[in-house]
Amino acid sequence: MTRSETAPSIWATANAEDCLSFPLATAFPSACWLWRYFKWWYKKTRIEKKSAFIDLLCAVPLQQIYGCPLGGIGGGTITRGWRGEFCRWQLNPGKYHYETVITDQFTVCLRRKGQTVYQQVLSVEKPSALQGWNWGYCGRYAFYHALYPRAWMVYELPGQNVVLTCRQISPVIPHDYKDSSLPVGVFIWEVENNSEEPVDVSIMFTLQNGTGTKGDGSGGHWNEPFALQDSGERVAGVLLHHCTPINPFTFAVAAREKAGTVITHLTAFDPVGSGRDVWQDLLQDGKLESPTGKSKQTQKGEVTAAAVCASCTVPARGHGTLELALVWDMPRVHFGSKERLHLRRYTRFFGSNGDAAPALSHYALTHYKEWERKIEAWQKPILEDSQLPSWYKSALFNELYFMTDGGTIWLDIPPDCLPQDLQGPGAAKLSHLLPVLHEYGRFAYLEGQEYRMYNTYDVHFYASFALVMLWPKLQISLQYDIAVTVLNEDMQPRQYLVCGKTAQVKLKNVVPHDIGDPDDEPWQRVNAYLMHDTANWKDLNLKFVLQVYRDYYLTHDALYLQDMWPVCQAVMESELKFDTDNDGLIENGGTADQTYDAWVVNGASAYCGGLWLAAVRMMCEMAEVLGDTETRQKYSAILQKGKESFERLLWNGKYYNYDSSGSSTSSSIMSDQCAGQWFLGACGLDQKEVEVFPKSHIVSALKTIFEKNVMSFAGGTMGAVNGMRPDGVPDTSSVQSSEVWVGVVYALAATMIQEGLVQEGFHTAEGCYRTVWENLGMAFQTPEAYCEKKVYRSLAYMRPLSIWSMQLALESKAHRALSPTPPQKNPLHP
Numbered sequence: 001m002t003r004s005e006t007a008p009s010i011w012a013t014a015n016a017e018d019c020l021s022f023p024l025a026t027a028f029p030s031a032c033w034l035w036r037y038f039k040w041w042y043k044k045t046r047i048e049k050k051s052a053f054i055d056l057l058c059a060v061p062l063q064q065i066y067g068c069p070l071g072g073i074g075g076g077t078i079t080r081g082w083r084g085e086f087c088r089w090q091l092n093p094g095k096y097h098y099e100t101v102i103t104d105q106f107t108v109c110l111r112r113k114g115q116t117v118y119q120q121v122l123s124v125e126k127p128s129a130l131q132g133w134n135w136g137y138c139g140r141y142a143f144y145h146a147l148y149p150r151a152w153m154v155y156e157l158p159g160q161n162v163v164l165t166c167r168q169i170s171p172v173i174p175h176d177y178k179d180s181s182l183p184v185g186v187f188i189w190e191v192e193n194n195s196e197e198p199v200d201v202s203i204m205f206t207l208q209n210g211t212g213t214k215g216d217g218s219g220g221h222w223n224e225p226f227a228l229q230d231s232g233e234r235v236a237g238v239l240l241h242h243c244t245p246i247n248p249f250t251f252a253v254a255a256r257e258k259a260g261t262v263i264t265h266l267t268a269f270d271p272v273g274s275g276r277d278v279w280q281d282l283l284q285d286g287k288l289e290s291p292t293g294k295s296k297q298t299q300k301g302e303v304t305a306a307a308v309c310a311s312c313t314v315p316a317r318g319h320g321t322l323e324l325a326l327v328w329d330m331p332r333v334h335f336g337s338k339e340r341l342h343l344r345r346y347t348r349f350f351g352s353n354g355d356a357a358p359a360l361s362h363y364a365l366t367h368y369k370e371w372e373r374k375i376e377a378w379q380k381p382i383l384e385d386s387q388l389p390s391w392y393k394s395a396l397f398n399e400l401y402f403m404t405d406g407g408t409i410w411l412d413i414p415p416d417c418l419p420q421d422l423q424g425p426g427a428a429k430l431s432h433l434l435p436v437l438h439e440y441g442r443f444a445y446l447e448g449q450e451y452r453m454y455n456t457y458d459v460h461f462y463a464s465f466a467l468v469m470l471w472p473k474l475q476i477s478l479q480y481d482i483a484v485t486v487l488n489e490d491m492q493p494r495q496y497l498v499c500g501k502t503a504q505v506k507l508k509n510v511v512p513h514d515i516g517d518p519d520d521e522p523w524q525r526v527n528a529y530l531m532h533d534t535a536n537w538k539d540l541n542l543k544f545v546l547q548v549y550r551d552y553y554l555t556h557d558a559l560y561l562q563d564m565w566p567v568c569q570a571v572m573e574s575e576l577k578f579d580t581d582n583d584g585l586i587e588n589g590g591t592a593d594q595t596y597d598a599w600v601v602n603g604a605s606a607y608c609g610g611l612w613l614a615a616v617r618m619m620c621e622m623a624e625v626l627g628d629t630e631t632r633q634k635y636s637a638i639l640q641k642g643k644e645s646f647e648r649l650l651w652n653g654k655y656y657n658y659d660s661s662g663s664s665t666s667s668s669i670m671s672d673q674c675a676g677q678w679f680l681g682a683c684g685l686d687q688k689e690v691e692v693f694p695k696s697h698i699v700s701a702l703k704t705i706f707e708k709n710v711m712s713f714a715g716g717t718m719g720a721v722n723g724m725r726p727d728g729v730p731d732t733s734s735v736q737s738s739e740v741w742v743g744v745v746y747a748l749a750a751t752m753i754q755e756g757l758v759q760e761g762f763h764t765a766e767g768c769y770r771t772v773w774e775n776l777g778m779a780f781q782t783p784e785a786y787c788e789k790k791v792y793r794s795l796a797y798m799r800p801l802s803i804w805s806m807q808l809a810l811e812s813k814a815h816r817a818l819s820p821t822p823p824q825k826n827p828l829h830p
């Protein structure tokens with residue numbers, strides 16, 4: 001195969017210098033807050049020598065270099081750049097470092113008539129290290145395409161009549177809970193010999209023992225060759241044992257041996273020197289020396305690397321294939337607190353002794369074809385749908401990178417684990433918690449690579465569509481974890497940075513903001529976020545109820561619904577306290593008490609009020625399913641009253657006002673004002689007979705948003721600004737009202753599609769895709785937010801996974817068109 005016709009290519013165009021990360025000056029209107037944050041930051045980073053969960057003083061610099069990451073879900077990730085470099089590392093769960101390791105390369109050697117005629121590192125770099133290698137491949141002869149979880153690199157070797165295509169595949173397969181957990185990636189090199197004579201082709205894969213940190217030179221690391229034969233299939237390569245005191249791991253660089261393919265290796269070479277030994281070794285005969293025995297352990301200050309080479313002869317006008325793999329086996333992990341030892345999900349299939357790298361290599365190299373078949377079967381119907389624009393196909397699949405590269409961890413929970421070991425007394429109350437966690441493990445991903453909190457729940461609300469549609473059992477497991485924390489409390493007092501008040505970490509019967517910081521002990525200590533006390537947030541509890549019903553609607557998991565029901569009731573009881581005037585509608589408290597955590601909202605609000613009514617509606621629905629008449633009656637009455645209040649207090653004839661406070665920005669048009677309707681529509685609860693918001697109001701609001709927030713902002717080319725004044729000027733009353741949130745825009749687009757505004761939905765979403773992936777060059781690091789003028793915030797963020805709700809809306813629409821069956825039918829399980 002040469003180039004993929006279906007894979008939309010991604011390209012970086014903007015200069016990093018043109019883009020400013022979130023400007024601190026605009027973020028710090030309050031000197032007290034600044035002082036509190038600085039004191040906290042100083043203690044954390046300078047005294048405790050830890051890193052801040054959000055580091056406002058050292059933002060990650062923008063590098064427009066990233067491509068498709070390697071690895072399955074929750075076993076760690078290694079991101080390659082679109083120039084082929086290995087440049088973003090997350091082997092310690094949730095912790096990133098951004099470093100191109102220059103040793104990590106593929107090199108090609110071509111031999112004709114027994115002579116080496118061409119030997120080239122397949123990299124455009126010209127580094128100061130490894131001077132004995134032939135660097136500086138001409139980028140004009142290389143092409144990159146990515147369609148997650150695969151990528152293609154095509155090299156038209158200049159003057160050689162040979163084309164190499166490297167197909168990079170990671171096992172990220174919907175509804176697969178085994179192979180999707182594997183910490184592996186394969187590189188399938190297809191060689192096209194377009195010349196009239198045969199050519200001997202070698203691909204050498206070099207890898208440093210480490211990830212480019214100080215630890216690479218800490219001493220005690222060593223390499224050894226290996227070969228593994230099983231079921232008639234043989235793989236061979238080198239293991240690189242990285243022996244750090246915390247989270248040690250083993251890399252395997254491996255290749256598949258088959259008739260006509262020779263695998264050779266160099267167990268160890270010095271990547272800091274000229275690299276001439278390994279270069280000459282390959283140059284001589286297109287093979288490596290293949291010494292036996294292990295290398296010496298490195299001394300302090302010494303770094304080591306290894307090389308594995310696969311070679312074959314490709315006949316004139318013929319074709320050959322070389323199959324290589326990279327594996328990293330870090331089975332047992334500690335988080336930052338080092339209190340507990342955790343096992344990764346894949347240890348269930350490959351053991352936890354740290355000796356699985358050969359078996360993982362073997363498995364990867366003998367199963368990747370099956371992975372590709374499954375990936376194709378999943379993606380093909382979407383890629384071949386001529387109604388869908390190319391940018392959408394790229395966005396839908398490529399945004400999924402965050403499912404693995406979101407600092408993701410997937411743990412195995414051994415069967416001997418007791419409920420109280422899992423997470424305090426709350427755990428014992430959920431009858432299916434243990435079976436779910438034992439069977440499917442425990443899953444967490446970061447709010448963002450720069451916002452280091454696991455499963456930030458107000459944001460996961462948006463991203464959860466990807467999880468429930470593709471790995472529903474992981475969404476169920478995540479929800480169980482949230483349910484447990486709802487029932488637990490943490491009475492530890494602490495000072496919140498924005499308001500300066502002291503309050504306890506976690507109250508009973510409220511949903512936490514997040515499940516903890518991977519640099520601490522997630523699950524054990526929740527609510528790493530200490531900007532605001534989120535016990536008063538108005539959206540978190542509602543987002544739990546909305547997800548429970550949405551998940552039930554899509555999965556039909558009745559046991560889940562039963563277990564979640566008392567938890568839903570408990571959080572709704574807590575939420576009812578926010579209806580201070582007993583009008584059936586909750587009120588916001590005059591602070592930024594919801595996901596827009598810098599945008600103050602006061603009184604009844606379109607966003608939280610809308611989420612509230614949708615959650616009340618779903619409470620009625622769940623009560624009905626479970627036969628709980630009393631609760632159904634209670635929430636039906638609230639719904640009646642609340643609907644009337646919502647319309648009276650917020651509807652202005654065209655859209656729902658931002659809030660009812662009567663402030664100068666109360667009449668702002670919020671792009672997210674229909675979030676409640678978004679969830680209702682996704683669950684088939686938007687039909688006339690059961691509607692919460694009048695259809696005509698929703699359509700009018702969406703049309704107003706399209707006209708004002710989308711088309712009157714940046715010429716209609718950058719998605720929807722969060723807040724717009726009715727006169728068409730962005731609401732600048734807060735940092736966040738004048739931002740565009742990519743994940744919110746995709747959710748808005750889904751709502752538009754649900755309501756029949758399909759063209760408007762696609763236009764709205766396209767603005768974000770083109771801004772991020774094309775104009776700002778932020779491929780595989782979609783930020784939370786950007787402003788009209790090249791200011792962005794929080795790279796590589798969770799929320800944009802909400803694009804999968806567009807797909808759900810499209811599938812539901814297609815399903816409805818085929819069979820206009822009753823509204824309660826689920827499009828995923830017709």
Ligand SMILES: C[C@H](CCC(=O)O)[C@H]1CC[C@H]2[C@@H]3CC[C@@H]4C[C@H](O[C@@H]5O[C@H](CO)[C@@H](O)[C@H](O)[C@H]5O)CC[C@]4(C)[C@H]3CC[C@]12C
Pocket residue numbers: 026027028029030033054056447451456458459498529531594595596597598735784
């Ligand atoms: C303290 C400032 C205002 C003080 C005052 O009113 O006098 C705040 C003004 C702007 C704030 C920053 C805004 C961006 C960041 C938001 C981040 O929170 C996470 O982000 C999501 C929203 O993008 C949210 O949905 C999620 O739940 C949160 O975890 C917190 C850090 C911010 C840098 C934030 C800090 C306070 C301000 C400077």
